[in-house]
Amino acid sequence: MKIIAVSDLHGNTIPIKDKADVLVIAGDFSPLYCQQDPIAVIGWFDRVLIPWLKRLQIDDFVIIPGNHDFACTFSFFKDDLDTILHRHGMKDRVHYLNRSSVTIQGKKFYGIPDTESLTGWAFSKAFNVDYSFDEDTDVLVTHQPPHVGNVGFVSQLNRELGSDNLRSVILNSNIDVNICGHIHTGDHSKNMLQLNNGKLACIYNVSILDEDYEVAYDYATITI
Numbered sequence: 001m002k003i004i005a006v007s008d009l010h011g012n013t014i015p016i017k018d019k020a021d022v023l024v025i026a027g028d029f030s031p032l033y034c035q036q037d038p039i040a041v042i043g044w045f046d047r048v049l050i051p052w053l054k055r056l057q058i059d060d061f062v063i064i065p066g067n068h069d070f071a072c073t074f075s076f077f078k079d080d081l082d083t084i085l086h087r088h089g090m091k092d093r094v095h096y097l098n099r100s101s102v103t104i105q106g107k108k109f110y111g112i113p114d115t116e117s118l119t120g121w122a123f124s125k126a127f128n129v130d131y132s133f134d135e136d137t138d139v140l141v142t143h144q145p146p147h148v149g150n151v152g153f154v155s156q157l158n159r160e161l162g163s164d165n166l167r168s169v170i171l172n173s174n175i176d177v178n179i180c181g182h183i184h185t186g187d188h189s190k191n192m193l194q195l196n197n198g199k200l201a202c203i204y205n206v207s208i209l210d211e212d213y214e215v216a217y218d219y220a221t222i223t224i
Contacts (some may be wrong), residue, residue, distance in 0.1 A: 001021045001022065001104075001105055001107055001223070001224050002019075002020045002021050002022075002221065002222075002223055003020060003021065003022045003023075003024055003139070003177075003179075003221070003222040003223070003224065004016060004018060004020040004022070004023050004024070004058065004219050004220070004221055004222075005023070005024040005025075005026065005179045005204060005206040005219060005220045005221075005222060006023070006024070006025055006026070006181075006206050006207075006208050006219045006220070007025065007026035007027055007028060007066070007143070007179075007180070007181025007182070007205075007206045007207045007208065008026075008027070008028040008066070008181045008182070008184055008207035008208060008209050009025065009028065009029045009208065009209075010028055010029075010030070010031060010032050010035075010068065010209060010213055011029075011030065011031025011032060011033070011044065011048075012208065012209070012215055013048065013049070013052040014208060014215060014218075014219065016056050016058070016219055017057075018057070018221065019057040019058070020057070020058045020059075020221070021058070021059050021060065021104070021105060022058065022059065022060045022061070022062060022104055022109075023053070023056065023058045023060075023061045023062070024061075024062045024063075024109070024139075024141055024179050024206070025061070025062070025063045025064070026064060026066070026141050026142070026143055026179050026180055026181040026206055027064050027065055027066025027067070027068075027069065027113055027143030027181055027182065028065075028066035028067065028068045028069060028143065028181065028182070028207075029049065029063065029065075029066075029069060030044070030068055030069045030070070030071060031044055032068070032213065035068050035069070035070055035071070036070045036071075037071070038070070038071035038074045038076070038077060041069075041070075041071035042071065042077070042080045042081065042084065045081060045084055046084045046087075046088075050084060050085070050088045050090055050094070051088075053090065053093075053094065054088065054090065059093065060093050060094075060095065060104050061090075061093060061094045061095065062095050062097060062102065062104075062109050062111065062139075062141060063094065063095070063096050063097070063111075064096075064097050064098065064111035064112070064113050064141050064142075064143060065098060065113040065122065065123060065143070066113060066115065066122070066123065066143035066181065066182060067113075067115045067117045067121035067122050067123055067124055067143065067182070068121070068122065069113070069122050069123075070122045072098065072113070072122065072123075073122050073123070078096065078098075081096060095109070097109065097110065097111025097141065098111060098113055099111070099112060099113070101133075101134055101137065107138040107139060107176075107224065108134065108136055108137050108138045108139070109137075109138070109139045109141060110133040110134055110137040110139070110140055110141065111141045111142075112129075112131060112133060112140070112141070112142045112143070112144075113143050114129045114130075114131075114142075114143070114144065115129070115143050115144040115182055116129060116144060116161070116163055116165075123143070129144065129163070129165060129166070131144075131163075131165060131166045131169040132169065133169075133173070135173070135174070136174075137173065137174075137175055138175060138176050138177070138224065139175065139176060139177045139179065139224070140170065140173070140175045140177070140178045140179070141178075141179045141180075142166065142178060142179075142180045143180065143181055143182050144163050144166055144180060144182055145161075145162045145163065145166075145180040145181070145182055145183055145186055145203075145205055146162055146163050146164075146166040146167040146170055146178060146180070146193075146203060147160060147162035147163055147164045147166070147167045148162060148167055148170075148191050148193050148203045149187050149191040149203070150186060150187035150191075151180065151183070151186045151187050151191055151203055151204075151205040152180075152182075152183045152186050152205070153183070153186055153187065154183055154185065154186070154211075155185060156185070156211055161182075161183055162183070162186070167193075170193065170195070170201065170203075171193070171195055171196050172195075172196055173195065173201075174195065174197060174199060175195075175201050176201060176202065176224045177201065177202045177203075177204065177222060177224055178193075178201060178202070178203045178204070179204050179206055179220075179222070180203070180204070180205055180206070181205060181206055181207040182207065183205065183207065184207045184209050184210055184211050184213075184216075185207075185210055185211055185216075186205040186207070187205060188204075188205050188206070188207075188217055188220070190202050190203075190204060191203040191204070202222065204220050204222060206219065206220045
């Protein structure tokens with residue numbers, strides 16, 4: 001399976017010419033100018049995001065929210081999104097995961113939007129996050145990065161914001177890949193983590209913006 005992965009779009013769409021089985025968006029897709037306006041975010045999905053996805057040579061799309069995606073905390077968001085996906089003929093191809101899973105070509109994707117951000121952000125748990133997920137998960141999609149290498153290290157602040165709690169949960173899992181974002185300028189190379197069962201898992205920070213919210217990184221290509 002070929003996966004293309006991005007995170008922290010904040011309203012940006014980027015050229016993706018490669019073909020792939022799955023595109024993963026690991027949170028913070030909402031445009032900054034309207035991130036707290038659910039109706040405006042739904043409109044952006046309808047006018048911008050879904051038409052962009054339809055132009056890509058990709059079969060399925062996995063999307064999770066992040067700490068800037070306030071619209072997703074409203075109970076009507078999922079119903080409105082489903083309406084838009086039906087209208088665009090994308091209901092069977094776009095999979096919105098919020099502590100839920102989908103199986104694509106025999107690979108199980110599980111999405112967790114929560115971060116260890118300060119309170120006041122969407123899906124913020126203030127350092128008390130339940131990172132549990134299905135035991136048979138193959139691809140874990142989290143907005144929060146684990147404390148692995150420098151994927152969660154903010155060089156401008158000289159501060160580690162990767163989660164030790166998430167790392168511990170991953171160590172006790174059997175995943176193939178963890179796709180994350182949130183920390184824009186964390187290490188974007190492939191990081192390997194040996195799980196407690198001896199298996200090697202790949203950890204990818206796939207944010208595309210720098211700390212000034214300018215597009216600075218390309219999408220990641222992952223094969224499992």
